[in-house]
Amino acid sequence: MYRQNYCGTCHELASIGAGGIFGPSHNRMAVVAAARIQEPGYTGKATTAAEYIRESIVEPDLYLVADYRLTAHRMPSYRHLPLGDLEALVAFLMAQG
Incomplete structure (x- = not known):
């Protein structure tokens, strides 16, 4: 999923x-x-690391990481991903430590 969606x-x-x-x-x-x-400045709704990762993929504008707030290359929403693909991507990122 990570490579298929060109995350890298x-x-x-x-x-x-x-x-x-x-x-x-x-x-x-x-x-x-x-x-x-x-x-203190977190503006999303997540309460766990997995929820944060999922939120960042589906609703990336809820919270912008400080060093990337002014970038011209904003993260697009990947809410179009099928649920199984989204969960696989979240699991993969959670496994990164």
Whole structure:
């Protein structure tokens, strides 16, 4: 799912050799996601790391990572993904530590 949806074009993920530069890194995504929902400026609705990742894929404008708020390459919504594909993508990103 990660490769099929070209996530590595924008996001770095060392485990698969993706070197995207337009969006936040996906290295250690489970840890990063858990920390982001605790940030004082977090504007999303997620209460777990998995929910945050899902939210970021489906409703990316709910919360913009500070260093990427002004980028011209905003994350598009992937709400069109079938539920099984979305859950596979969330599970894959959660497995990144």
